Amino acid sequence: MPRTAVVFDLFNTLVPGADAARDRVLEEMAAVVGVDPAAFVRAHHESWPDRLVRWGAAETVRILSGRLGARPSDAAVARALRLRFDLGARLLADVTPATLDALDTLRAGGYRLALISNTTAETAELWPATALARRFDAAVFSPQAGAAKPDPPIYRAAADRIGVRPEGCWFVGDGADRELAGAAAVGMAVIRTTEFQDTDPAWPGESVASLAELVTRLT
Ligand SMILES: [Mg+2]
Incomplete structure (x- = not known):
């Protein structure tokens, strides 16, 4: 089957993952809601399965604060959320402009583009206002899908949204959350990217070092 769509991961594929910056903001949020910063960062990391597919942004702050013995006011939760x-x-x-150019070139070449992101609730709310969003025919975020990579439903949801069977899609990602194997399992052809991070070095398939290289490969 000819492949007519490209499905992208978001963090460490199109933009940096910025793990250190994320932890710094979590520490600032902890100070705002009155809990120990290191414990809040730890509780946040340990709660990822719930945050990816169940909790909203405010709910996350309230639940994690509660687990650490605090009952922050609505105003404190709002201030913490603003940081997030x-x-x-x-x-x-x-x-980068190079990434936006690569997406534009793929679209000009006739590919439909979709995004699949394992992320927390605020990313989906912020997405529509970004320069990335208008380059994509569909974006599927784990909290909205109620499913996360590497489970098949989130890949199938993205393929459905762009009207292409999974076998007609390339999947491009750094490889976090075993997303490459998950994409392959539903029939997508996988290309690993190492542009931001060498997340899944044992992946036996193709890889590229930049989206410009991806464009060369696919057009
Ligand atoms: Mg990623």
Whole structure:
């Protein structure tokens, strides 16, 4: 089957993952809601399965604060959320012209583009206002899909949204959350990217070092 679509991961594929910046903001949020910063960062990391597919942004702050013995006011939760949303907006804006050019070239070449992201609730809310969003025919975020990579439903949801069977899609990602194997399992052809991070070095298939190299490969 000819491949007519490219499905992208988001963090460490189109924009940096920025793990250190994320942890710094979590520490600032902890101070705002009155809990120990290191414990809040730890509780946040340990709660990823719930955050990816179940909890909203405010719910996350309230639940994690509660687990650490605090009952922050609505105003404190709102201030903590503002920090989180500001970070999310900065991360989504941190896209290079080369990446935007690569997406434009793929679209001009006739590919439909979709995004699949394992992420927390605020990313989906911030997405529509980004320069990336208008390059994509569909974006599927784990909290909205109620599913996360590497499970098949989130890949199939993205393929459905762009009207292409999974076998007609390339999947491009750094490889976090075993996303490459998950894509291959539903029939997508996988290309690993190492542009931002060498996340899955044992992946036996193709890889590229930049989206410009991907464009050369696919057009
Ligand atoms: Mg990634």
